[in-house]
Amino acid sequence: MVLSTYGARGSVEPIVGLAVRLQEFGAEVRVCAPPDEEFVELLAGVGVPLVPVGRPVRQLVTSVKPGSTVGLAQRAAELIAAQFDTVATAAEGCDALVASGPLPVTAGARSVAEKLGIRYVHASPTPVLLPSPHQPPPARRGRPMPPGVTDNRALWDMDAQNANEMFGAAINAHRASIGLPPVDNVRDYAFTDRPWLATDPTLSPWPELTDLDVVQTGAWIRPDERPLPPELVAFLDAGAPPVYVGFGSMPIAASKDVSRAAIEAIRAQGRRAIVSHGWAGLDLIDDQDDCFAVGEANHQALFARVAAVVHHGSAGPTTTAARAGAPQVVVPQGADQPYWAERVTDLGIGVAHDGPTPTTESLSAALKTALTPETRARARAVAGTIRTDGATVAAKLLLDEVGGERP
Structure with missing residues (x-):
């Protein structure tokens, strides 16, 4: 074949x-x-x-x-x-x-x-x-x-x-x-x-x-059996489940501004953050211990341990987060991503961000909804239906x- x-x-x-x-x-x-x-x-x-x-x-x-x-x-x-x-x-x-x-x-x-x-x-x-x-x-x-x-x-x-x-x-x-x-x-x-x-x-x-x-x-x-890096496991174990943010293979304009907006929005909800570098080059904005930066990692294992997933909305992270029962905030950049953002909203397992460029205020508002007990319960319920x-x-x-x- x-x-x-x-x-x-x-x-x-x-x-x-x-x-x-x-x-x-x-x-x-x-x-x-x-x-x-x-x-x-x-x-x-x-x-x-x-x-x-x-x-x-x-x-x-x-x-x-x-x-x-x-x-x-x-x-x-x-x-x-x-x-x-x-x-x-x-x-x-x-x-x-x-x-x-x-x-x-x-x-x-x-x-x-x-x-x-x-x-x-x-x-x-x-x-x-x-x-x-x-x-x-x-x-x-x-x-x-x-x-x-x-x-x-x-x-x-x-x-x-x-x-x-x-x-x-x-x-x-x-x-x-x-x-x-x-x-x-x-x-x-x-x-x-x-x-x-x-x-x-x-x-x-x-x-x-x-x-x-x-x-x-x-x-x-593809079932991913790779263990998470020890440093990442230590960060996860050190407190409440954090919010993950990453845009995969998408190049993001003004990535430093997006990194700052994402981290500040996550902090505004009283949460820790995991920032995935990806092809956009997202990174930490300071040396506080409530944030952790990752490169390539097992998302199947990681998404099962986070409070929510902020991502660009391609099929891969949408499906992986849905399987893990993690609420989602989808920030679509183009292509089929608005479709997946709409599906996440229609299913009640997360929120579609309005537009491709998040601000601290807009992302904080979306996270506020995604982090509610109702959204978490719905995400867990839908997770059981994913083949x-x-x-x-x-x-x-x-x-x-x-x-x-x-x-």
């Missing part, structure tokens, strides 16, 4: 979760992913071979202005070429190719699978990307939707046209080079009419009555479809 993706930690981690489960079932697996050092270490740690694809993601994420289209066409062309070259080579002799991530990756991957005559699966880590009359499409860089159009089907049709204009020529040129006919709808070709949705059905229920036969497996979670078998479901389904043996 070959699993192909490109993106930050939120894109790679679910693929690793599926890879580990497939490997436990006896399948031979390799993962095509960015060559960032943290992904190299992650895959080496679980014994899954990494096939490096493209440029390191962290440099792109932290150096490209959010929303900018500068260099977008070149990056897309590189990703498409990598699928037809590196990924195609990795997939030779395999039974299936599972692809997740941006459209240049998935459209290229399906073309490779078509050429090799192997099973192809499109996997989405969020429902926001899948066409549905119940939701509008996310914006594509440099391709804003016309104002005044509110019909979701019409908007998805426009999105398909935008995708063709952005990626169609490059995809079809590569397809022609390996003897495949052109496709006239790159997006729908990549997605197929039966995509897999790797999210929890409680956190993100897929609506009925859509044109797609979506297979919702549950989130692809933990998503990667197992997906692995069994994939092995069944390719005729492989499994327990």
Whole structure:
């Protein structure tokens, strides 16, 4: 099996979760992913071979202005070429190719699978990307939707046209080079009419009555058995549960200001703080002993010991905090994060912050609600409904479809 993706930690981690489960079932697996050092270490740690694809993601994420289209066409062309070259080579002799991530990756991957005559699966880590009359499409860089159009089907049709204009020529040129006919709808070709949705059905229920036969497996979670660092354990043991704040792989403008706002807001609620550096470079603002800074850590273990989790709202931390029963304050920065913020609010397991830039006052107000006994009780109740078998479901389904043996 070959699993192909490109993106930050939120894109790679679910693929690793599926890879580990497939490997436990006896399948031979390799993962095509960015060559960032943290992904190299992650895959080496679980014994899954990494096939490096493209440029390191962290440099792109932290150096490209959010929303900018500068260099977008070149990056897309590189990703498409990598699928037809590196990924195609990795997939030779395999039974299936599972692809997740941006459209240049998935459209290229399906073309490779078509050429090799192997099973192809499109996997989405969020429902926001899948066409549905119940939701509008996310914006594509440099391709804003016309104002005044509110019909979701019409908007998805426009999105398909935008995708063709952005990626169609490059995809079809590569397809022609390996003897495949052109496709006239790159997006729908990549997605197929039966995509897999790797999210929890409680956190993100897929609506009925859509044109797609979506297979919702549950989130692809890799059980993390790593112990927390001794210094962090000592801090946790030294007082009441603290509030965690971290923005993962998101680059945050004015990170020093955000760090100060977060710590002051947490202190205003009488709580200690754990600050995760992340790609935004959040850090402590003084040397008081009520705050602790962390780098890479086991969030599954850590979130079970905190009073609340303040994060950017991607699928990963939202699901991990929900499983842990930790109330959440979601500060969405973009992409699908407003969707997850809305789901957290609708479920009553936390609060959506208004806007991407928190102040001490705005974050303190959100924390005041998140830290109430009512929110804590609701978060604990929902935690019991979150499925933990998503990667197992997906692995069994994939092995069944390719005729492989499994327990």
